[in-house]
Amino acid sequence: MRVDGFSIPEALYIHVPFCVSRCTYCDFYSNVASRAGVDSMEGVITRTLDRAEALALRFGADHFDTVYVGGGTPSCLPRPLLRRLLSGLGRIAGAPREWTVEANPESVDPPFLDILEESGVNRLSMGIQTLDPSLAQTLGRPGRPADSLSALRQAMMRKLRVSADLIAGTGREGGLIQEARILIGEGVEHLSVYDLILEEGTLLEDLHRRGDFALMDEDEDADEREGLNEALAGLGLLRYEVSNYARPGTESLHNCCYWRMGSWLGAGPGAVSCVEVLPPGPSSARPGIDGASLRIEEARCLEGRQEAIETVVDPLDAAFESIMMASRTVVGLDRNAFASRFGYDVEELVGKTLATWLPKLRIEGRRIALAEGALDLGSAFLRDCLGEIEGRKQGSVGRTQTKKS
Numbered sequence: 001m002r003v004d005g006f007s008i009p010e011a012l013y014i015h016v017p018f019c020v021s022r023c024t025y026c027d028f029y030s031n032v033a034s035r036a037g038v039d040s041m042e043g044v045i046t047r048t049l050d051r052a053e054a055l056a057l058r059f060g061a062d063h064f065d066t067v068y069v070g071g072g073t074p075s076c077l078p079r080p081l082l083r084r085l086l087s088g089l090g091r092i093a094g095a096p097r098e099w100t101v102e103a104n105p106e107s108v109d110p111p112f113l114d115i116l117e118e119s120g121v122n123r124l125s126m127g128i129q130t131l132d133p134s135l136a137q138t139l140g141r142p143g144r145p146a147d148s149l150s151a152l153r154q155a156m157m158r159k160l161r162v163s164a165d166l167i168a169g170t171g172r173e174g175g176l177i178q179e180a181r182i183l184i185g186e187g188v189e190h191l192s193v194y195d196l197i198l199e200e201g202t203l204l205e206d207l208h209r210r211g212d213f214a215l216m217d218e219d220e221d222a223d224e225r226e227g228l229n230e231a232l233a234g235l236g237l238l239r240y241e242v243s244n245y246a247r248p249g250t251e252s253l254h255n256c257c258y259w260r261m262g263s264w265l266g267a268g269p270g271a272v273s274c275v276e277v278l279p280p281g282p283s284s285a286r287p288g289i290d291g292a293s294l295r296i297e298e299a300r301c302l303e304g305r306q307e308a309i310e311t312v313v314d315p316l317d318a319a320f321e322s323i324m325m326a327s328r329t330v331v332g333l334d335r336n337a338f339a340s341r342f343g344y345d346v347e348e349l350v351g352k353t354l355a356t357w358l359p360k361l362r363i364e365g366r367r368i369a370l371a372e373g374a375l376d377l378g379s380a381f382l383r384d385c386l387g388e389i390e391g392r393k394q395g396s397v398g399r400t401q402t403k404k405s
Contacts, residue, residue: 012061018030025199045088180232258325
């Protein structure tokens with residue numbers, strides 16, 4: 001569907017920029033809640049709801065298929081403020097098919113879970129990260145890992161689908177695979193396992209530079225991931241995206257919108273919207289002209305005085321982003337959807353790369369994906385795709401434009 005030249009967004013992301021404390025590896029926009037104060041938090045929630053409503057009106061979204069409340073740590077909000085946020089989102093979003101709220105175990109309690117259920121939330125994403133107390137301390141995780149299992153058990157007693165996060169790429173007592181087994185034994189049906197990245201400017205990056213913290217080497221990391229894939233498959237959780245595993249039917253619908261480059265809105269400090277720009281009229285997409293995206297980046301501040309930055313992403317850049325996101329998934333790229341949006345088949349854009357990578361691709365009907373065992377080679381595949389696309393762009397003038405809103 002369309003409105004005023006844009007695809008109507010189907011997903012809504014809300015960024016809550018508050019945490020109990022700052023993790024040593026995190027470079028997301030967040031603030032320590034106790035330092036910000038209740039008045040500041042209330043102001044942020046008010047402006048976030050107003051912004052979400054304004055964006056929904058602008059792009060013609062009278063309901064959303066999925067809503068995701070992340071951060072930050074939404075569960076650290078004072079309970080009356082959390083209730084107000086979710087109640088306001090319910091009025092904006094209608095009755096989403098999937099409504100996720102992120103939480104850290106130390107702030108999961110019966111009143112929190114009551115508010116989720118009363119508000120219509122049906123999915124809880126819990127940031128466990130590790131069950132190793134020593135590693136948790138190094139990562140700056142609040143609370144005790146032992147409390148994570150208690151929080152999971154409380155959540156499992158509710159009418160919520162529960163997902164859990166773990167961090168990979170670093171040694172820990174008992175090992176990553178054992179931690180994953182424990183979480184699944186508690187009833188977790190969706191597991192996100194993210195490689196630890198040393199983001200510039202974080203405390204953990206400084207510890208690593210000084211030799212006080214070490215990551216696994218590439219071979220160790222690859223062996224761990226391979227073992228994890230096998231162990232989780234044996235337990236019924238299939239890898240459907242580079243970092244995500246789920247029992248069939250419990251995949252994150254919201255994240256799937258990102259990976260297939262659907263249109264979504266983002267509200268809250270630091271949130272990002274991405275909306276497809278549609279060609280004028282009912283005519284087919286014109287190669288190299290149509291298929292652009294409008295990206296809106298909300299200001300990373302609590303006061304709400306700075307304007308959002310809007311950027312029109314060039315069609316070829318948007319095409320690369322579509323390939324990039326699809327290559328992360330087992331289902332891969334929908335060639336029909338790609339051709340409908342950008343005006344040409346993906347082979348016309350990156351045909352040489354596809355030919356080179358053919359032994360590592362899985363082609364089923366009109367879908368192209370990295371084959372089993374090649375999903376972790378996505379970075380190399382994308383480098384080849386980008387090189388071929390950049391060759392097309394040489395000598396042409398991009399249409400990227402930026403303004404404030």
